[in-house]
Amino acid sequence: MAFTDKPHLILLFIMSSTIILFVSALDLSNGSTEIPSSGGDGFLPLAEKHVIIRNKVRNKQILNVHCKSSDDDFGMIHIPWNGTWSFRFHVNFWKTTKYHCHFTWYKGGSHYFYIFKASRDDKQFGDPPVCKECIWDVGRSDDYPICRIPREMGYLPYCFKWEDGP
Numbered sequence: 001m002a003f004t005d006k007p008h009l010i011l012l013f014i015m016s017s018t019i020i021l022f023v024s025a026l027d028l029s030n031g032s033t034e035i036p037s038s039g040g041d042g043f044l045p046l047a048e049k050h051v052i053i054r055n056k057v058r059n060k061q062i063l064n065v066h067c068k069s070s071d072d073d074f075g076m077i078h079i080p081w082n083g084t085w086s087f088r089f090h091v092n093f094w095k096t097t098k099y100h101c102h103f104t105w106y107k108g109g110s111h112y113f114y115i116f117k118a119s120r121d122d123k124q125f126g127d128p129p130v131c132k133e134c135i136w137d138v139g140r141s142d143d144y145p146i147c148r149i150p151r152e153m154g155y156l157p158y159c160f161k162w163e164d165g166p
């Protein structure tokens with residue numbers, strides 16, 4: 001019996017190929033996989049992001065940072081005072097990407113903050129605005145100790161409280 005006598009088989013074949021293609025596209029959302037950038041600063045799916053953390057703690061101690069997402073775990077990083085540490089990734093297809101960090105420093109306590117949340121940092125017309133290079137200063141003040149620094153001159157930093165939670 002000829003294959004063309006079974007149009008439903010052809011349809012099934014087309015459907016399963018589509019599913020396979022879709023699944024391989026999802027694999028590209030792995031943070032460490034290099035894929036062509038899908039559009040500059042965009043809030044587009046799979047936009048590339050660069051998060052930069054600067055140690056500005058007032059007592060000039062080493063800042064210990066441990067950041068992770070559901071896919072990545074960068075381990076414990078020690079940032080010298082006035083130094084920086086950064087990482088890159090792509091926002092996932094569903095824009096649910098989040099990186100949660102734990103910060104400690106001598107006499108600074110133990111604090112948590114989402115250093116990247118697509119719902120805050122990759123939201124069109126959001127406040128703060130979308131960042132491609134997301135620069136954060138840690139520890140400048142006690143009340144609002146973590147600030148996203150706009151790259152353009154003349155804009156004020158967006159400062160937040162720790163998200164230590166219950």
Ligand SMILES: *[C@@H]1O[C@H](CO)[C@@H](O)[C@H](O)[C@H]1NC(C)=O
Pocket residue numbers: 027030031032033
């Ligand atoms: C994502 O990338 C890491 C590091 O390259 C690799 O170990 C891991 O298996 C990848 N995960 C998937 C789902 O491809």
Ligand SMILES: *[C@@H]1O[C@H](CO)[C@@H](O)[C@H](O)[C@H]1NC(C)=O
Pocket residue numbers: 082
């Ligand atoms: C802190 O780092 C910045 C940028 O590297 C540098 O310009 C500045 O002089 C440094 N400040 C101190 C007090 O070392």
